[in-house]
Amino acid sequence: MNVLLIGPPGSGKGTQGERLAARLGLEHIAAGDLLRAEVRAGTPLGRQVVEFMQRGDLVPDVIIISLVMPKVLAAASGAGYLLDGFPRSVEQAREARALAERVGASPDAVLYLDVPREELIRRILHRAEIEGRADDNPQTVANRLQVFNDATAPLIDYYRGRGILHVIDADKDADEVTEAIIGVLQAAA
Numbered sequence: 649m650n651v652l653l654i655g656p657p658g659s660g661k662g663t664q665g666e667r668l669a670a671r672l673g674l675e676h677i678a679a680g681d682l683l684r685a686e687v688r689a690g691t692p693l694g695r696q697v698v699e700f701m702q703r704g705d706l707v708p709d710v711i712i713i714s715l716v717m718p719k720v721l722a723a724a725s726g727a728g729y730l731l732d733g734f735p736r737s738v739e740q741a742r743e744a745r746a747l748a749e750r751v752g753a754s755p756d757a758v759l760y761l762d763v764p765r766e767e768l769i770r771r772i773l774h775r776a777e778i779e780g781r782a783d784d785n786p787q788t789v790a791n792r793l794q795v796f797n798d799a800t801a802p803l804i805d806y807y808r809g810r811g812i813l814h815v816i817d818a819d820k821d822a823d824e825v826t827e828a829i830i831g832v833l834q835a836a837a
C-alpha cells in the first residue's frame with residue numbers, strides 16, 4: 649500500500665506519519681525532514697533550499713522532486729510508502745504521477761488531515777517552545793499557512809476527483825486520529 653498524507657503545518661503529518669508507518673509496515677518518507685537533513689549537513693542542495701524554508705515558501709519543484717521521488721519509487725517496489733509533505737501543489741502531483749504511474753508507484757489512498765486554523769497556530773507555537781524549529785516563528789508560520797491555502801489545498805479536489813481522498817478529522821488527540829485513519833484505510837482496502 650502507498651499512502652499520501654496532506655495537511656497544513658501543525659496538522660500532525662509528522663506524528664501520524666511515523667505511527668502509521670510503524671503500524672502498517674510502510675516506509676515513512678517526510679519531505680521536510682529530508683530537506684532539514686540536507687540543510688544540517690551543509691550540502692549544496694541544503695544551501696539552495698535554506699532561504700525558501702526560512703521564509704516558509706515552497707522550495708523549487710525540481711529540487712524536491714529529485715530528492716523525494718527516488719525514495720518513493722524504491723519504497724513502492726518494497727513494502728510501500730507513507731509519504732508526508734509531498735506533493736505540496738497540483739504541479740508537483742502531476743510531475744510525480746508521470747514518474748510513478750509507469751512503475752506502479754501511484755498512491756492508493758490520500759489522507760487529508762483537517763484541523764481548524766486556530767488549533768494549528770496553537771500547536772505550532774507550542775511546538776516552537778519545545779523543538780525550536782527555525783520556521784516556527786509567527787511570521788513564517790503565517791506564510792506557511794498562506795502557502796498551504798494557495799498551493800497545497802487545491803490537491804484536496806485533485807485527489808477527490810481521482811477517487812482516493814479521505815478527509816480525516818484531525819482536531820482530536822493523536823491516538824484517536826491514528827485509530828480513525830487505520831479504520832479508514834482498512835475500509836478502503
Ligand SMILES: Nc1ncnc2c1ncn2[C@@H]1O[C@H](COP(=O)(O)OP(=O)(O)O)[C@@H](O)[C@H]1O
Pocket residue numbers: 655656657658661662679680681683700701702704705706707708712732733734735736740783792
Ligand atoms: N513538497 C515540498 N515542496 C516544496 N517545499 C517543501 C516541500 N516539502 C517541504 N518543503 C519545505 O520544507 C518546509 C518544512 O516542511 P515540513 O516539515 O513538511 O512542514 P510541516 O510539516 O510543518 O508542514 C516547508 O515550509 C517548505 O519550505
Ligand SMILES: [Mg+2]
Pocket residue numbers: 661662680733
Ligand atoms: Mg512535518
